Amino acid sequence: MAVPDHSIDPRILASARKEFLEKGFEKASLKGICQGADVTTGALYKRYKGKEELFCAVVEQTVKELYAVANERGDRDPRELSDVELIKCWDMDGSDMMWWFQFLYDRHDDFVLLLTCAEGTRYSNFQHDWVEVLTKATSSFLAEAQRRNLCRKDVGPDELHILLTAFWTTIYEPFIHRFTWEQMEEHCRIVCHLFDWHSALAFRILE
Structure with a gap:
């Protein structure tokens, strides 16, 4: 045999x-x-069966891990959070952002494939689809903050999607341009200064 x-x-x-x-x-x-x-x-x-199935097999594990993280973060019930905890969800925490960059950098090649090489596969719209997943996960947190009068109320899911698209573009681009890890670290620090969600969404300052 x-x-x-x-x-x-x-x-x-x-x-x-x-x-x-x-x-x-x-x-x-x-x-x-x-x-x-x-x-x-x-x-x-x-x-x-063919080239597309092979491409999907290459990126399958990375896609699963990305969606697992999104689901884990989005599964929390914002109604169970205190006002302080709910506002803190919008912190641009350097360590959390660095975690994201490290997570993606550990899956560098597959993430680049999804961003730049997927035209013609089911992942052709990955950049948009990924932001859509995160918009759904984030919308409930924004809606709860708005219900409690903790932030401005005129930002809905469509505008949140636009804002998150801009935010995630700053994460996509260094991978597209093949930044080194040292460049990623510096870029991460810049992004943390660039995006001030508390100011943009007019969150209240609690005593």
């Missing part, structure tokens, strides 16, 4: 990641991926 070659899948995924990063989804070739992985096209097609 032939022994299954369990090294094939990691080789295919590694080769595919490299090919997609270099050429983007549409220009990447399965032939080139097979050559890079030293496998036959038959071996590849036994595992993946």
Whole structure:
């Protein structure tokens, strides 16, 4: 009985990641991926139906981890928070922002694939879709603060989506431009100064 070659899948995924990063989804070739992985096209097609399924397999774990974080943060019930805790949710905390940059940098290549190389796949609108997920997670916190008269009331979900799009663009761009980690750290500090949610949303200052 032939022994299954369990090294094939990691080789295919590694080769595919490299090919997609270099050429983007549409220009990447399965032939080139097979050559890079030293496998036959038959071996590849036994595992993946085509190029899009392969692309999705490459980024699958990163997508799962991103959405897990969004769900974890959004699952808190804002009604259970004190006024101080609710206002603090909008702090531009340097350590929390640095956590985000480190989290994304640890998944650097897959995050870049989602941002710049996904045209033609189900993740073509990843940048917009990711902000939409975060808007839904954040809207309940803003609505609760507005209900308690803690901040301005004329910002609805649509405008919040626009503001979060601007915010996340400042996070996307250093990955798109292939910043080093040292550049990311400095950029993170700048972003913390640039976005003052307390001022923009006119949060009350509690004694």
